[in-house]
Amino acid sequence: MKTLIELFNLTAIATIVALPFLKVKGKGIVTLIAICLQVALVSIISIKVFSGTPIDYSYLGSYITGAIPVRVDYLSSWFILTISFTFLTGAVYGLHYMKRYIDQSANISLHASAYILTFTSLINLCIVQNGLVFLVIWEIMALSSFIIIIFEHYKKETLKAGINFLIQSHVSILFLTLAFMWVKIKTGTFDFSGITTYTSTEPALIGVGLFILFFLGFAIKAGFVPFHTWLPLAHPAAPAHISGVMSGVIIKIGIFGILRVLLLLKTNFVPIGYFILILSVITGVYGVMLAIIQHNLKKLLAYHSIENIGIIGIGIGLGCLGLGYNNQLLIVLGFSGALLHTLNHSLFKSLLFYSSGNVYQLTHTLDIESLGGLIKKMPKTAIFFLIGSLAICGLPPFNGFISEFLIYLGLFKSLSSVDFSLTVLMMFAILGLVLIGGLALICFTKAFSIVFLGESRHISMDKVENEKPASTLSFYAIVMLIMAIGVVPMLFLKVLALPVGQFAANISIDTAFEYSEIASTASMVGIYSAVFILLVVFVFLIRKMVTKNRPVSIANTWGCGYNGSSKKMQYTASSFIRTYRKLASSFLDIDKHKKEAKGIFPKVVHQETHPYDKIERWLIDKPIYNLRQLLSRFTFLQNGNVQSYILYGFIFIALVILVPEIIEKIKFLINFLNQL
Amino acid sequence: MVSLVLILVASLFFTGIVIRTKSLASGRKGSGIFQPMKDIFKQFRKGSVYSSTTSFIFQIAPSFYFASVLMAILAIPLGKYPGLISFQGDFVLFAYLLAFGKFFMIISALDTGSSFEGMGASRESLFSMLVEPAFFIVMGSFALLTGETSFHEIFSTLHYGSNISYLLGGLATFVFIMIAMIENSRMPIDDPKTHLELTMVHEAMILDNSGFDLGLILHTTNMKFAMYGAIISNFFIGDLASMYTIPIFFAVQIGFAITVGLIESFMACFRMGHNPQFIFILTSVSLLIFFGVLLLLERFV
């Protein structure tokens, strides 16, 4: 096993070294082969772990780091498999997507190397158990993801978004460093097990404080509100396959970190559970509320990632409350729902991002308001986008429903607890989850219909190229997995029992009983999803049979007597959500420029709305503006004169020498005055 | 199985009773009770006209909508008899199956590229978002009250002991009647007789459907009404013996239909801008039901 992991790392390094020497076409294929090889290696390890026991070994390390244990347990294996699958589909899709940029040879080799490096660092993050090495690998991951985001760095917006991402990544590293340093100072070791020993001997408040520090670091990466402001900027800036990979797995490493810390801590989990639950409900509702008003397709999907992180957080919060109250059922339902939703989200979000990449490639725009009627030009992409939308709204028979169902079941079952505030909190979590589902429905009916259905709003359809078959190759695998999870969730729940068992092991109660009840419920859901699919097909076939011989004619859409061009009369995205926007206007920050139509024969008038993020305005823009105002008063110090810089050095040296002397003299004087 | 058959039977005459009540209330004699079904059969025999703007989505959506409501009906129990689908948390499946149907209706409406359908679709999506929480909170309250989490178990263990539980049952019935009115786009949210901008929600979405598809959609509306009537009748049936269950079921369905007819005849439609707060008040009332349940269980003394 050790050799497999070392081989895995070696493949990465070898490919990165070899890439600059290849021709452009070769670069893509070599990257794909390398990723396939790496995925095969880690899959073998993970499957072996799932069918057996966790794997432990350790490197000797150096004086600074101490021993470096490496542990592949069930939680790591689950995340490793999720990450590998999405990176694989990303590489296959990226191979097709990058064909447009075939002339940027150096850029592509940099991009490909960073892709492999990100994958390697992510997998390594799942398995190392040493704090310092973890931080180093985290930094490598942050830097390499920065490089893959700014592929189109000649565009100013992309570069700004990438730098925003880099700065926020480093804030998160700061929090993580503080937390690991705290543990090192108190226990003297960087090993993860030090966290366990430290928190089991200290009062619960220390454990909660340590957890908050870790949580802040990982929450910035995952995209919880209010630390999410980098997400909606970075996703549209990156190329489509990177957006899919980033939204699918890179933000999930934050979730992995939170879960890993939860496994290691031994403290009072009830306040932690409350905190995570409330924050996640706010994240979910805020994310989807802002997603509805976006006009850029990728930005809309990015805000949806924030919402789904919220749903995963609700599951984690529920599990933590179970840990705190020693409730077996809550632990199982909460953590299974969260872990399953991690996998589900990576699947359907990557599918949606790849489809939007296809849209961008053929129409060269991501503005929803100019698109329309694309289903006639790209029917396959449209079907995949539809399946992704249905899955992300959590509708049966797809996989999103299963994970949301588990979380709902957990929330409903915990309603009948004895604690009053817990019951009220559960009811509000249910309210939040329902609102999230309803708002997601509005958002995705809008996204799918305005982009693919109706007629094209601004772009002439002749300018849109035809769909290429290679662009949808990797989608079939994703859809097969989506359908599999939706129809036979029992298989996945059986695999999930192992990581969830790690959490329940903290309480040492037998998990078998509760799990079988949930497994049977989930299998019924799976059976009914399959029955539903059959029923739908059956009704459709009956309809087809009955209407086979009826006359069918094609005509224009009924226009109430006005049969002119319906292109401009269609509902736009802004009009679809207008009532919603007016209702939620206190939460949203929208710049609206409107010119009224005046007179009897008015000229052309425009109306523009630019959605902006209120939290970004208050948390990022205003403080930066104030900071700049403050610091601009000191710009006189930077006057460009070499003479004044030498003067500054001279003053510094003089102060360093003279100040202690002067202090001595003052002390002497005070002593003298005291003696008088 | 029993509930499925009974709901399908009730759906045959439900709309007929509504229309008859409205006619009698306005002083006319009105059409027969089975006239709407005869209209639907007429639609089934017709051919279709499709718009050139639409795609295959427009042709598959009505079947998907019909199938989703049919599947959702399988989850509804009738007193002692569980529905064909009965497991813990099945009301979540119920609500999301209905949402699946709504999704397809909304995208098929936007497929036509007409502003009427777009208007209807936008309002339908907003109103269904606002009304979902009410359903979940009421079911959550009753799950809390009875300690069970599936339709059948909640309704069969629901006992009306004290006065407050009667009030809660009454309030829950009121909330469900309003949910049914909103989901089927009747008064006072939407006027099904007019196709004016002021009142278009559901009727506007199906302006371009014709033939067999239109028949499917009309019958789905009937089935949805009967479905909500079945849920409401469950509040009254509880645990009685089967020889009382079926008459009470039909009595509640007919009573519900007459109530719908009377509300439609005597109430004016709300201004469209006032609809969101009216729909959201159902959520507030269901929160009150929740706290009433807490009061009943003496969690909150």
Next chain:
Amino acid sequence: MTDILLIMFAMTLLYMSIANRLLTYIRILVFQGFLLFGVTFLELSHINVTNLVLILLETVVFKALAVPLFLNRVIKHNGITRVAEPFLPNFVSLIIITLIIVITIVLSNSIKDINLDKTFFVVALSTLFTGLYIISTRRKIITHVMGYLVIENGVFILSLAVGNEMPMLVNLGIMLDIFASVLILGVFFNKIGDVLNDPDVNQLRNLKD
């Protein structure tokens, strides 16, 4: 039974948040008066008869009949437009009043006094805050008066909560309070109606020094 009436009282508060016409406000006040009559009758049925009759008369005659009729007359006489003009949209009002009721319930759970009947306390406090909210978010002076009456209802419920120790003096005080406020405001209003011709609250700002 009193709990049922109090829950219905809370529902009227919710309805008040989305009401548009002034007539609806008056009808809600009448309904609240009748609900309070029911609650009083059930709660205080064993204090001595004269007190009981006085309290019942006060609730029915004043809260349910006299004051609403008076308000109606003022509206018609001054030709006020019969729509309440809120500063905030009705949807936001509904959410805020729901939040008020929920927060009151959660807050009251941390009070551990057995002498206090929780339902009464919750409904009274939420009515109080709703009345304050109505005063601060509506533009007309007549809705100020209505908000004040809602606050009076809330205080009345609170006094019922402490049970049967309510002496006649407090009762008379409340009655006088209502009487005086409505009378003064009505007279004031008539004068303002004649002098300013504008029932807009913002105009009252001109009176500041």
